[in-house]
Amino acid sequence: MATTKKDIRALTKDQLREFFVSQGDKPFRGNQVYEWLWIKSAHTFEDMTNISIETRQMLEDNFVINHIKVDTMQRSNDGTIKNAVRLHDGFLVESVLIPTKSRSTACVSSQVGCSLDCRFCATSRLKRMRNLNPDEIYDQVVAIDQQSRLYNDRPLSNIVFMGMGEPLMNYNNVLKAIDKITSKEGLAMSPKRITVSTSGVPKMIKKMADDEVKFNLAVSLHSAIDEVRTSIMPFNEHFPLADLREALEHWYSKTKSRITYEYIVWKGINDNKEAVEALIQFCKFAPSKVNLIEYNPIDDGEFQQANSEAVNMYLNMLESRNIVATIRRSRGKDIDAACGQLANKS
Numbered sequence: 001m002a003t004t005k006k007d008i009r010a011l012t013k014d015q016l017r018e019f020f021v022s023q024g025d026k027p028f029r030g031n032q033v034y035e036w037l038w039i040k041s042a043h044t045f046e047d048m049t050n051i052s053i054e055t056r057q058m059l060e061d062n063f064v065i066n067h068i069k070v071d072t073m074q075r076s077n078d079g080t081i082k083n084a085v086r087l088h089d090g091f092l093v094e095s096v097l098i099p100t101k102s103r104s105t106a107c108v109s110s111q112v113g114c115s116l117d118c119r120f121c122a123t124s125r126l127k128r129m130r131n132l133n134p135d136e137i138y139d140q141v142v143a144i145d146q147q148s149r150l151y152n153d154r155p156l157s158n159i160v161f162m163g164m165g166e167p168l169m170n171y172n173n174v175l176k177a178i179d180k181i182t183s184k185e186g187l188a189m190s191p192k193r194i195t196v197s198t199s200g201v202p203k204m205i206k207k208m209a210d211d212e213v214k215f216n217l218a219v220s221l222h223s224a225i226d227e228v229r230t231s232i233m234p235f236n237e238h239f240p241l242a243d244l245r246e247a248l249e250h251w252y253s254k255t256k257s258r259i260t261y262e263y264i265v266w267k268g269i270n271d272n273k274e275a276v277e278a279l280i281q282f283c284k285f286a287p288s289k290v291n292l293i294e295y296n297p298i299d300d301g302e303f304q305q306a307n308s309e310a311v312n313m314y315l316n317m318l319e320s321r322n323i324v325a326t327i328r329r330s331r332g333k334d335i336d337a338a339c340g341q342l343a344n345k346s
């Protein structure tokens, strides 16, 4: 049932302190509740055992905690875990834990559905319903951290914003979530372990640079030839490569941090020398890394992974021009948890 009570986690710590003062209590009570909400990740007011029963009831009367619920959890043969996450208003998003030998990476969603239209991506078939709130993004990370500790005996080491949605179309909330994730009053993770992956929204990349964010940037490029890129990512018509490149130059001039490009090589689309040469010309202005990602077909088979000769051609040509390149094998394919497969099939 819809509630008119306010989500308590929309309040800043100062606002929470002020609320308690307005109730005739001490500001310190706000600190205690804030700690329960963010560090201890309390799901209910009842969990707050060092708060008096009367105060907990008063909080219950005024606020809600819109905590996410992991509806279903699927575990792949390779240890990858995919969560279908239920939001307080019934919508579902997905998040993934990707364990490797040295890392435990969370891939989190930033929107319900997506407003962009990458033709190779399962999420693009879901209309964008709404942006996720900062606490809904934060909760996905907490849930995956707990799963990593439970199944792999170690905490989460990295986070990528590469799940459902375009994070830069929900920039303010993504930023607020990252603030909490990196705060000592949250998960205290280093921003250097967080990567925001965008399909390339030039205006927002410039804004990130001007905001002097400390996390990493990855761009899903897939082609450095406008005509080809527009055919697979139609929004490229409105955000052409020249604008993207200008925004990235601005990013690099401000941050001096290496830019990562996510790149899939498809049969008959970009598996040729001309495409690699265009990629080199596009990214050589700054230290760059190209992740050549293995493609996971989404049902209709329109896009097919290029053969290994083509992928190796990319690797060799990039390396010969001193651009770092790696081949990323996909994980969690058997549970549709791999890149581009998140579409609420669970």
Ligand code: SF4
Pocket (backbone or CB within 6 Å): 114, 115, 116, 117, 118, 121, 122, 123, 124, 163, 164, 165, 166, 199
């Ligand atoms: S690849 Fe990312 S930006 Fe493109 S449609 Fe899928 S979720 Fe949206």
